[in-house]
Amino acid sequence: MARLSRVTPSFAPGTVWLVGAGPGDPGLLTIHALNALATADVIVYDALVGPDILSFAREGAVLEFAGKRGGRPSAVQREICERLIQLAREGHRVLRLKGGDPFIFGRGGEEALALAEAGVSFRIVPGVSSGLASLAMHGVPATFRKSNHAVILATGHPAPGEKIDWTSLARTGVPIVLYMAVSSISLIVSALMEGGLAGDTPTLTVHEATTSRESVVEATLESLPGLAEKGMIRSPAIIVIGAIATFRSAIVNHLLEFGSEAAQ
Known part of the structure; x- marks a missing residue:
C-alpha cells in the first residue's frame, strides 16, 4: 500500500468516496478502490459486495450494510444518502462501496447529487462494470x-x-x-x-x-x-x-x- 499511495489520492477526513468494486473478483479492483478500502473509517457497502472484497478493509474500519435486493427488505435510498452525509459531517473517511460501477445502474448519481446539495466533498472512483x-x-x-x-x-x-x-x-x-x-x-x-x-x-x-x-x-x-x-x-x-x-x-x-x- 505504501507504493500504491504514490499513484492514488489521499482520503481526507470528512469526505466520501463513491467507489465501484467491480463484479466480484478482488483481482478486478482498481488501485484507487484498494486504497479506499485500506484507508476508510466507515464502509457503507451494497449486497453485491462480497467478503473477499471487504477483506481488504483496514483493521478497525466500521462496515455498514446498505444493500438492496429485489423482493426483500432493503435500505431506502434517501436514508442511505442521509447516512453518508451524517458520517462525513462527523469527520469520518466514508467509503460508499458498490458492485460493478457506481454510475451504471448503481444509483451513484443520486448519491453524488445528495452529497453536493449537502456541501459534502466527494470523489468518484469508477469500477469494472458487471x-x-x-x-x-x-x-x-x-x-x-x-x-x-x-x-x-x-x-x-x-x-x-x-x-x-x-x-x-x-x-x-x-x-x-x-x-x-x-x-x-x-x-x-x-x-x-x-x-x-x-x-x-x-x-x-x-x-x-x-x-x-x-x-x-x-x-x-x-x-x-x-x-x-x-x-x-x-x-x-x-x-x-x-x-x-x-x-x-x-x-x-x-x-x-x-x-x-x-x-x-
Whole structure:
C-alpha cells in the first residue's frame, strides 16, 4: 500500500468516496478502490459486495450494510444518502462501496447529487462494470466490427411508475445487456419479440460473474422465461441478448476463465 499511495489520492477526513468494486473478483479492483478500502473509517457497502472484497478493509474500519435486493427488505435510498452525509459531517473517511460501477445502474448519481446539495466533498472512483465484465470474462465482445457497432445497457428494474420501451429497443437490432432483469424476464421477452426479435435469438446469462458461485447458461430468447421459472437462471445475473452471445461457444474450449478460480 505504501507504493500504491504514490499513484492514488489521499482520503481526507470528512469526505466520501463513491467507489465501484467491480463484479466480484478482488483481482478486478482498481488501485484507487484498494486504497479506499485500506484507508476508510466507515464502509457503507451494497449486497453485491462480497467478503473477499471487504477483506481488504483496514483493521478497525466500521462496515455498514446498505444493500438492496429485489423482493426483500432493503435500505431506502434517501436514508442511505442521509447516512453518508451524517458520517462525513462527523469527520469520518466514508467509503460508499458498490458492485460493478457506481454510475451504471448503481444509483451513484443520486448519491453524488445528495452529497453536493449537502456541501459534502466527494470523489468518484469508477469500477469494472458487471455487465461488460460478465461478457468479457466469457469471451463475448460487447462490440464486434462484423456484427455490431453499438450495444444497449438496460435495467429490468426501472424506477416506480416508469416503463422501458422494449419494443423500440428490439427494433434497433443492437445487442442488449440486461441488468436486474430475471424477475421481469417474461414481460421483457414478450415485448422484445413483439418488437421483432426472433424467438431463437441467442442469449447468454451469467450468474454472480467472476465469483466462486458463478454459473453460465446459453439459451434462446424464447426459453428464458421457462428457465427462470425453473430456477435455472436467477438473480443476480447479467443477460446478453443478440448475436454476440454465441462467441463463448465458439472459443470456450480455449478460453482460460480465471475469475471464479481467483475467488475460491
